Amino acid sequence: MAGTQNTRFMEHPDDVAGIEQAMVESAQTLTQFVHEWRIITPSATVKWVQAASRPEQQADGTIIWDGLIMDISDRKQAEAALQQSETELRQKSQDLEQTLKELQTMQLQLVQNEKMSALGNLVAGVAREINNPVGFIAGNIEPAKDYIKDWRCIVAG
Structure with missing residues (x-):
């Protein structure tokens, strides 16, 4: 068939x-x-695919898988963007x-x-409350001494 490719020949080497x-x-x-992997298309585009198939053992012992392969590149791209957003959100x-x-x-x-x-x-x-009376007392010690001297003179005199 024209336009068909065997995906086994397009498998990404790392997968x-x-x-x-x-x-x-x-x-x-x-x-x-059920498996997901990357393929490299003939135009060198890397795509993600997912295969889902059911194995069936034949009478001669060979196994044939009946299933399909889907291009999931858009989903993988969305998942990567979501993961990037989650990483940024966590940060x-x-x-x-x-x-x-x-x-x-x-x-x-x-x-x-x-x-x-x-x-x-x-x-x-x-300190102000203490300094005010102390200052008052210190300022009036000499007049108080003079008063006591004068009072002694009056009493003695």
């Missing part, structure tokens, strides 16, 4: 071993053969988690800074 293994397992167990999620942790750390630092600032203001207020 041959996997195809062979899947075929041997299907032949040995007479279970359905963005990790970036957001890291940013959240950094913001939480900053928030804790701001709270600590506010506490230290409030404590500083409290200490400054207490």
Whole structure:
């Protein structure tokens, strides 16, 4: 038939071993053969195909698979795009988690800074409260001494 190709001759070299293994397992167990692999078309285009076939052992012991091969290149391309999107989404999620942790750390630092600032203001207020009477006393010690001297003179005198 014109236009038909044997896909066995188009198998991608990296996929041959996997195809062979899947075929041997299907032949040995007479279970359905379902496998995906790449082919290289005569125009050098790489395509993904999926085969699904049922093995049937003949009277002479040979096995014939009855099935089909479908081009799944579009599905594989969509899966790759989805996987890329999922990878990017995971990365963005990790970036957001890291940013959240950094913001939480900053928030804790701001709270600590506010506490230290409030404590500083409290200490400054207490110091003012102590310094005012001390300053008053220090400023009035000499006049108080003079008053006591004058009072002693009056009482002694």
